[in-house]
Amino acid sequence: MTNINLNMQQLLAVNSTSRITYVNAGAGTGKTTTLEARIEKIAKKTAPWNIIVLAFNTSIVEDIKKKLATHISAKKVNKMQIYTIHAYALKILSTRVKIQNELLTQEKLIKFIRNAWNKYKKLNHYKKQNRKDSENKTRQVIDTVLKCRENNSYIKQCSKEMQLFYRAFKQELKTSKSYDFARIVKVATKYIPQSNTPQYIFVDEFQDTSETRFNFIKALVGDINYLFAVGDEDQQILEWCGVKNNNVNKLSQLYKEEFKEYRLEYSYRLTNILAQKSNQLLSMFNNRISKTLIGGNKTRGSFQIKKFTRTSKEVSWCKDFIYHLLQRNIKPQDIAVLYRCENMMSTDIAKMGVYQSTIHKAKGLEFEYVILIGVEEGIFSRNDEAIEEELRVLYVGMTRAKKGLTITYINNKMRKFNNGTYKQVKKSRFLEYLK
Numbered sequence: 001m002t003n004i005n006l007n008m009q010q011l012l013a014v015n016s017t018s019r020i021t022y023v024n025a026g027a028g029t030g031k032t033t034t035l036e037a038r039i040e041k042i043a044k045k046t047a048p049w050n051i052i053v054l055a056f057n058t059s060i061v062e063d064i065k066k067k068l069a070t071h072i073s074a075k076k077v078n079k080m081q082i083y084t085i086h087a088y089a090l091k092i093l094s095t096r097v098k099i100q101n102e103l104l105t106q107e108k109l110i111k112f113i114r115n116a117w118n119k120y121k122k123l124n125h126y127k128k129q130n131r132k133d134s135e136n137k138t139r140q141v142i143d144t145v146l147k148c149r150e151n152n153s154y155i156k157q158c159s160k161e162m163q164l165f166y167r168a169f170k171q172e173l174k175t176s177k178s179y180d181f182a183r184i185v186k187v188a189t190k191y192i193p194q195s196n197t198p199q200y201i202f203v204d205e206f207q208d209t210s211e212t213r214f215n216f217i218k219a220l221v222g223d224i225n226y227l228f229a230v231g232d233e234d235q236q237i238l239e240w241c242g243v244k245n246n247n248v249n250k251l252s253q254l255y256k257e258e259f260k261e262y263r264l265e266y267s268y269r270l271t272n273i274l275a276q277k278s279n280q281l282l283s284m285f286n287n288r289i290s291k292t293l294i295g296g297n298k299t300r301g302s303f304q305i306k307k308f309t310r311t312s313k314e315v316s317w318c319k320d321f322i323y324h325l326l327q328r329n330i331k332p333q334d335i336a337v338l339y340r341c342e343n344m345m346s347t348d349i350a351k352m353g354v355y356q357s358t359i360h361k362a363k364g365l366e367f368e369y370v371i372l373i374g375v376e377e378g379i380f381s382r383n384d385e386a387i388e389e390e391l392r393v394l395y396v397g398m399t400r401a402k403k404g405l406t407i408t409y410i411n412n413k414m415r416k417f418n419n420g421t422y423k424q425v426k427k428s429r430f431l432e433y434l435k
């Protein structure tokens with residue numbers, strides 16, 4: 001990492017003397033790299049346990065550890081507290097609260113909400129609805145509860161009925177001694193004032209910090225600790241769980257003169273063509289603070305959009321394409337096939353050893369070649385309401401590529417999912433912006 005010569009803007013951020021520093025910049029501009037350089041700098045003057053780094057997912061946690069270990073001894077890096085927010089919150093709780101029941105993962109939480117809702121309806125003598133209406137309502141309730149878990153203020157805009165149910169749901173969590181991720185973070189937040197918190201707090205992908213997690217970080221920072229956070233509002237992709245695009249404002253209002261924001265513009269990852277396409281896509285946002293990406297990666301990049309008539313044809317084309325890349329000695333781990341949803345992945349492609357995941361899970365990562373599957377209406381733009389969020393998901397997916405980006409879609413035909421179901425799809429309107 002310090003083999004890299006940081007540019008002027010990065011250096012200014014690394015050397016920030018403010019208590020609260022935020023680096024606000026686009027994809028591949030070196031935010032995480034800047035964060036790592038700052039950690040190195042701080043590690044020279046403080047004990048490793050006094051440093052905490054909160055990252056978005058475990059692959060970024062591992063990546064940061066690996067990069068730091070090239071310049072700081074592994075022993076020292078291991079003593080630093082590098083975690084996902086949930087893992088760190090669990091650590092705070094571990095000495096104080098005994099979590100008897102298994103942790104509610106997302107899937108289990110959804111089941112839990114469903115059961116709590118059925119119980120609530122019975123208790124309140126709800127009239128029986130037909131199956132479709134009842135299922136629609138249940139889904140709406142689940143959506144709302146998920147949002148409220150990460151964003152408490154959301155409940156205030158909800159119906160009286162929803163407010164009453166949410167209260168009952170929270171009670172149910174307590175009486176059954178169950179913990180979902182949000183409850184872990186909320187309870188941990190309460191214990192922070194009595195904990196021996198590290199003095200230097202680093203946060204990657206800050207744009208996806210929900211209200212619940214923001215409160216946790218705020219408690220860690222307190223009145224004297226230092227915060228160094230990096231993020232890109234255009235890559236905020238967790239609106240479905242209540243994350244809203246206003247973290248920078250929240251920071252500047254909360255910390256006022258102690259807050260300083262830095263910008264980076266030069267994207268080392270993106271080639272000229274991908275920076276240009278990303279800018280075109282971003283210009284579609286309403287009310288966006290203008291941020292233009294400059295493609296700094298001088299390799300000759302490629303960009304192509306491929307249309308298919310059937311899922312099987314798309315898969316076999318991808319296999320051929322990947323095969324050719326492998327023939328050219330591109331390593332399988334430098335090739336990523338990214339999907340909007342989990343159930344679009346292909347076992348055939350998995351056999352080729354390339355990186356396959358949802359776009360959400362690939363956040364913060366980069367690959368030489370990226371194939372983005374299924375940029376279609378029905379997959380990417382599912383409803384008009386969340387259209388900007390879908391645009392951001394596409395932006396995150398596109399900007400993972402260092403060299404070649406391929407986008408695929410099926411037009412006016414059925415797409416087959418790996419659970420055996422089909423869905424009518426057509427070319428996404430977003431592709432018009434990428435011409």
Ligand SMILES: Nc1ncnc2c1ncn2[C@@H]1O[C@H](COP(=O)(O)OP(=O)(O)OP(=O)(O)O)[C@@H](O)[C@H]1O
Nearest residue numbers: 004005006007027028029030031032033268269364
């Ligand atoms: N000053 C620099 N000189 C050369 N390469 C750099 C420099 N800064 C960053 N890079 C490289 O640019 C790429 C992107 O950096 P990094 O992952 O830190 O960006 P990011 O802003 O965190 O991206 P994302 O928005 O996807 O999280 C990496 O390969 C990194 O090594």
Ligand SMILES: [Mg+2]
Nearest residue numbers: 031032204364
């Ligand atoms: Mg990053």
